[in-house]
Amino acid sequence: GQQVMQIPQYQHVQEGEDFTTYCNSSTTLSNIQWYKQRPGGHPVFLIQLVKSGEVKKQKRLTFQFGEAKKNSSLHITATQTTDVGTYFCAGSLNFNKFYFGSGTKLNVKP
């Protein structure tokens, strides 16, 4: 069965609003990665989190790894139309193969 659950499946926001997607695992992860896939494109790596409670920022994007290393979130502040796409988390159990979440499709209305 699916190791990593991701919600919501879809999110429609007005440009300038914030956006958050969440990932949860039933087992402790060794690390988690986040990817963005533009419509018609391929997944592109955004960031990797390894440490318990880790928080990383990339401009308007904030990534968090839970204290128990079972959940993670991606928060985008003040969305822009360039943020449109599907965001995937991918968790690993022992630093090798990854289990991808089903993705959150973000649509931003100008």
Next chain:
Amino acid sequence: DAEITQSPRHKITETGRQVTLACHQTWNHNNMFWYRQDLGHGLRLIHYSYGVQDTNKGEVSDGYSVSRSNTEDLPLTLESAASSQTSVYFCASSDSGVQQETQYFGPGTRLLVL
């Protein structure tokens, strides 16, 4: 510049035919992966390899096979194509190390099985 390519980009085949999808990377990465992407399922791992002559089954490996005869290539073969294998297939590669590095994805192959 290093890259990862897939061919063909689009393929239409008939049920029961054998199909091979090519993946070639010039990153000199040891790790290579094949995923399929279907609506509502995200990316699911089919097969993966950590080096030449090494292959491993992923979570949806039935009906697929791979071989790794060199560092650059990991072809994916559908032994007898089925309509359930209609999907978008992505190849990815990553460097080896103590902690898994980022995966670089190819552009994908859209496969339609009629």
